[in-house]
Amino acid sequence: MIENFKINSNEIDKIKKISKEERDFRINNLNFFNEKGFPNKRQEDWKFSDLREIVQKNFKKLNVNKVNSKVKKVNLIKDFDHNYIEVINGELKSSNFKYEETNKIKIKNFKNENFLQESKGNPLICLNHALSDKGYHIEIEDNYKLKKALIIYNVFTEDLKENILNSRNKIKIGKNCELHTIELVINDSKYKFINNVYENIILENNAVYKNICIQNEKNDGYFHKFSKNKLSSKSKYSSFIFPSGSKFNKLDLEFNLEGEDSECTLQSASFLNKDDHQEIKTNMNHLAPSCKSYQKVKNVLSSYGKGVYQGKIYVKDIAQKTNAYQLSKALLLSDNSEFNSKPELEIYADDVKCSHGATSGNVDEDSIYYLMTRGLNRKESVKLLIDGFLSEVVDMIKSNSIKKFVRSKLQRQIHGY
């Protein structure tokens, strides 16, 4: 149990080669974090996920020291050809773009480049601004479409123990480019740790970005990610996220549709059980005319699993002809599981199509009866229904090999139901 967790400013002095300006920026942010501490449920954005309580309950101590882990070789997946980068405890370790024209792709360790990053009053973002010193930075030159998907192997090593990791990543996709990424979380850690990420994704005009994020092995990680995404004119962003299995996971995703005719799709499917706590929070900001957004969030919850979806759609006065859609569906398998959904609409334009819906309920007994009359027992029937419920999202993945890969991951997850 830790209370009054504060971080000494000499941690910032351990970060090499920083300017006075950067140091001030970091110190200011650190002071903010030290003053506020971990966010708690009195803050509107955290009312369903009291991280302060969760941290106090689960951590005896926390250290911000750099981990110098020895890393075993990552097992690359063999299901389909791909480019990859290896990210170990948040730090970029290697990259391989053997299927591409490498002069079109810039990849480097992330450096802080501007010190005006907003924090939205979120102490965790401030903590990240103060301490992050690692991450990746990928830039795709204009007019280049990658031939194969890029897998981001996000490895957490077994020697992590009550660490807080802070990293920041940036992906910039130039005009008329196309990039597909698959983010795979591989967690070898046996102990608890906190991973705090700041992510920035920029789609220039006409860029296409497709992303699939899979994080589903049971683990003792506590994750927070703030992701800021910019969509320029006619760009298309599609994201599938399959998060689950973490003790705590909060994805705070901000999408800014800044260019006309841009499109953003976000779909997620999660199976949460055994005290998993997960929150997906989105801010879909329609800032220009004729943009489309689509969000579908599906959760299956059992044995003390807790899920939250806070989805906000904002439509600026000039954003006429906006088409925004949001749907949350939850399937509750046990009385002790919990799901909270809070949709929010803030609309200042008048020519807008906007719809949202949320349902949550138990498994359908008629469906179970039907399946049982076909020879399946109750457990098998429920499993089939869970699988079907989540498959509706998986089935939207276009590539067959990737779909198959994701499906097998999900099936492993619900196998233990």
Added chain:
Amino acid sequence: MLVIKNLKASINKKDILKGLNITIKPGELHAIMGPNGSGKSTLANVLSGKNGYEISGELKYQGESLKEIPIEERAQKGIFLAFQYPTEIPGVNTNNFLRTSLNKVRKAKGEKELDTLSFLKLLKEKSSELGIDEKMLSRQLNVGFSGGEKKKNEILQMKILDPNLTILDETDSGLDIDALKTIADGVNSSRDKKKSFLVITHYQRLLNYINPDFVHVLSNGKIIKSGCMELAEELEKKGYKKIN
């Protein structure tokens, strides 16, 4: 095959079946006709083991009391119910479901599970007999199926699972004449000395094509009259009210 004696069933304190007797021998096809709300679907549900009913009386299938046997085991022992309103199951692929179901039943019978190839062969054969478009089978189970497609899918399952006792609950309702004939053909081609059928229907129409051995009239939870095809014809002319 099936012996029902003085069967009573109630749910939520409402008595629905009030002392029902039917005996079906191997090879026989019995039709049950009756007005809406007379308890036809309840009888079908009680036979396939749906939970929630309070039951008394005798219910024997192949000499064994069904009362303690759970739903899936009844299915594995060869009881099949074609639903009046087949349930839509989102996200579950029809094809995969049919295979899972068949293999559960085969496994319970001590038979080898079918591999994908032999299953697809069987599926192709049976679905073309019923004029089912293969595209339908790659869709989600019953989701967005038309009324006729749903009913054909039920008969397809019957064909694939090859049960001993088939209960059809108003499979003919709402079908056009072509679909009705397809379904009658499906039933007729499955009939043999060992297989029994309980065909629940509202109209005589289907019975014209499948020739029942016996016709029973169910009213207010009881069989009020039994006979053969002539009874169905009489019902069609006079309506249920005049029969007793």
